[in-house]
Amino acid sequence: MSEGKRKFQGDDKKRKKKYRSDGTPIWGKRHVEGPGVWVSCVKGKEKQTVGEIYELFESVAAELWAKSEDKGVASHDSDAENEDANLSLEDQIANEISAMKRPRTHPEQRFANCQTNTPCVVFISCKPPVNPVDLVVKCIRNIEETGVTRTRYVHRLVPVSGTCVANLPEIQSLCQRVFGDFFDQHPDTKFKYKIELRVRNHTTIDRSTLIQHVAQSVPEGHTVDLENPKLFILVEVFKSICGISIVEDYYRLHKFNVMEIANGSKKPDAVAESRVGPATGKEEAGKGKTT
Incomplete structure (x- = not known):
């Protein structure tokens, strides 16, 4: 009896009405x-x-x-190229290897x-x-x-x-x-x-x-x-x-x-x-x- 009551109360909490930020109620779920x-x-x-x-x-x-992040990446790549131009060949190779090992970031899917x-x-x-x-x-x-x-x-x-x-x-x-x-x-x-x-x-x-x-x-x-x-x-x-x-x-x-x-x-x-x-x-x- 007590288990049934607790289960009912739990279901009742799940049915509690939810609201949006503008105060309008949400009346159901959808996929x-x-x-x-x-x-x-x-x-x-x-x-x-x-x-x-x-x-x-x-x-x-x-x-x-x-995408603004695309512009940011392009700007970053341009700055990196300018910096590499002033480095020795060994340092440029080291930077390329470091960049290859760095995890790639993917833009958020639209x-x-x-x-x-x-x-x-x-x-x-x-x-x-x-x-x-x-x-x-x-x-x-x-x-x-x-x-x-x-x-x-x-x-x-x-x-x-x-x-x-x-x-x-x-x-x-x-x-x-x-x-x-x-x-x-x-x-x-x-x-x-x-x-x-x-x-x-x-x-x-x-x-x-x-x-x-x-x-x-x-x-x-x-x-x-x-x-x-x-x-x-x-x-x-x-x-x-x-x-x-x-x-x-x-x-x-x-x-x-x-x-x-x-x-x-x-x-x-x-x-x-x-x-x-x-x-x-x-x-x-x-x-x-x-x-």
């Missing part, structure tokens, strides 16, 4: 941590997709967010793969200063300009500025944070917006209720426009996770579908080179379709 990017891909090629996305994102992020345990779906978490929206838009615009996807298995990229457990209190809290970060940068602009909701493997909250709660979190003065919106509020619900972001040109950029962007470019030869291959491309792409 997918945002901000990040949802990636839909060819079925059975999830592992390969993660590898090619790492390479693509690291390349684009290096252009957008040059991206991390979060397990989704679902075919055709990958989630890549992004660490500061990487902004998922800027990252995806840059990738898409590069494809639009060159016609080269630089990926073989990726279908679509969906950035999320933040994620939360898919329940109404957490979603409202996430909306307030994401919307605040965006609209505070445009205090004198009134936007027309549309909510783009995509729900997969989730039945707890119905679509109309979710859209209503997201719309209620948009600051006053901004209006809904289903025909010609300036902004698109992307709401991605996958299982027990909800992700939200704000983007522009979403329809013009084919909802960030990389192959549609490549096929619509003016460089058909480059598009052909970026595909999986003439013999297997169509077959594998068909396997990766999701609803």
Whole structure:
């Protein structure tokens, strides 16, 4: 009896409500941590997709967010070279041997793969200063300009500025944070917006209720426009996770579908080179379709 009571009290402590630094409560746990990017891909090629996305994102992020530590290393190497120039040959050789024995330091990884345990779906978490929206838009615009996807298995990229457990209190809290970060940068602009909701493997909250709660979190003065919106509020619900972001040109950029962007470019030869291959491309792409 006493053991059962102690066990219950222990469980009760584990259920104790947790709070963020801003005072909002945390209503659940999750394995997918945002901000990040949802990636839909060819079925059975999830592992390969993660590898090619790492390479693509690291390349684009290096252009957008040059790391300060990289600059520091370059400066240090330059100073070391200047010092070596004034040393004797024996001292220079001794310094090189010492440098070879010194443990190498690796810069912190910008991206991390979060397990989704679902075919055709990958989630890549992004660490500061990487902004998922800027990252995806840059990738898409590069494809639009060159016609080269630089990926073989990726279908679509969906950035999320933040994620939360898919329940109404957490979603409202996430909306307030994401919307605040965006609209505070445009205090004198009134936007027309549309909510783009995509729900997969989730039945707890119905679509109309979710859209209503997201719309209620948009600051006053901004209006809904289903025909010609300036902004698109992307709401991605996958299982027990909800992700939200704000983007522009979403329809013009084919909802960030990389192959549609490549096929619509003016460089058909480059598009052909970026595909999986003439013999297997169509077959594998068909396997990766999701609803």
